[in-house]
Amino acid sequence: MIQAPRGTFDILPEDAARRARLEGEAAAILGAAGYRRIETPTFEATELFARGVGEATDIVRKEMYSFDDGAGRSMTLRPEGTAPVCRAYIEHGMHKLPQPVKLWYLSSFFRAEAPQRGRYRQFWQIGAEAIGSAAPETDAELIVLLAEVLQAAGVGDVELHLSSLGTPEARVEYREELKRYLRAHEDRLSPEVRDRIDANPLRAFDAKDRATREVMQSAPTLLERLEGEDAEHFARVRALLDAAGLRYELDPSLVRGLDYYTRTLYSFESPRLGAQSEVGGGGRYDRLIEQLEGPPTPASGWAAGVERMLLATELAAAPPEPVDVFVAVADAAGTGAAFALAQDARRAGLSAQLELAGRSLKGQLRHADRIGARYVAIVGEDSHASLRDMSSGEQREVPRDAVIAAIKEAHP
């Protein structure tokens, strides 16, 4: 049997209905804040991610689905949304629009990871990006919007972790300090952390290894080294969140695996999830546009995992569409008339379903009951139809061409 590829899944009708609801909630919240929808291609030039996400990241090093497009160019199924949106911003000259340009998307992404609860190889994210503003208000607003989307999705009991990375220049000095500290305690670090001391020392804060964690407890943090405008920016973001009544925890160990982040950094964690507890997160990325050969442009944004939100919520599916009339056939002679009646009913604005499985009349009535049909019109060979009210059980003979009017009269 051919199965869906490992780490992928089918979205069956019931699940699709839950997703449609989630999409509606997000569209309303983001739309009200002036964010407009954008969709970018499912695949992009590999170079976009190599440069945008960072050559040193796990995503680029081992998680991309890349392929040759047949003309010698390397393409990659998008592993994240920020770099493509920035590419579109640059390509369409959006720096000439009023800034910031506020965009949101709901798209699927692809990463070749080992699947587990809340982590898939094709997954969906809702994301929002505000490009062209360095203001701390932009970060705070984005965080508040993400909190609202999560709230509307039914993911209420989340914890917000907040940090700041400063600017890359400010980080250089700190990185050296951290490297010196790690080397001094090298013997107690896990092998993975030790191997990354030079490549990515900040990731040591992420380690789950016990001895490493103990070492990191007394490690110098970037948060305490923030100075000047970086410190002011962060203080302002915090003040705005405080004023908005949003609770958060300062988390100096918060480190994201994407290279493009600067300053503000955050994640929302849900205790209802397993090991993959992050439902959404993001931050500021003031250098990315420039790195992709656009004009120097500050920006900020986040992404939230659709599957993770759905795992952490009780959000019910939208109720199924009501069926005004089910057109049943009493004998084969009536099938043509039944077909026409169902179509006429739909043109008249009713929802109508037709018997399509060759069921017995008893079976047709049972089916009509299951799908919640309000009326059943039983069409036979003569020019009349039996119109049955399924809730009362009352049934009367009606001229076939008066069936629709009779239903509309009862349910205007």
Add this chain to the structure above:
RNA sequence: GUGGGCGUAGCUCAGCUGGUAGAGCUCCGGGUUGUGGUCCCGGCGGUCGGGGGUUCGAAUCCCCUCGCUCACCCCA
């Protein structure tokens, strides 16, 4: 890539120490010679994940393999 758990009908599962595959739900038909929701009867549906081995005999024991899943790692 590494480790734990699990793979029996479309779904949820039973099948004890090996004896020749079962239930409930779903679906279809009938009871009502043209009529739903309850009830009754019947039917459709299974290479017991796959391969090999032990045995007179394997869903059951052994080995290998594949898949799913949770975790490490990483992240949404």
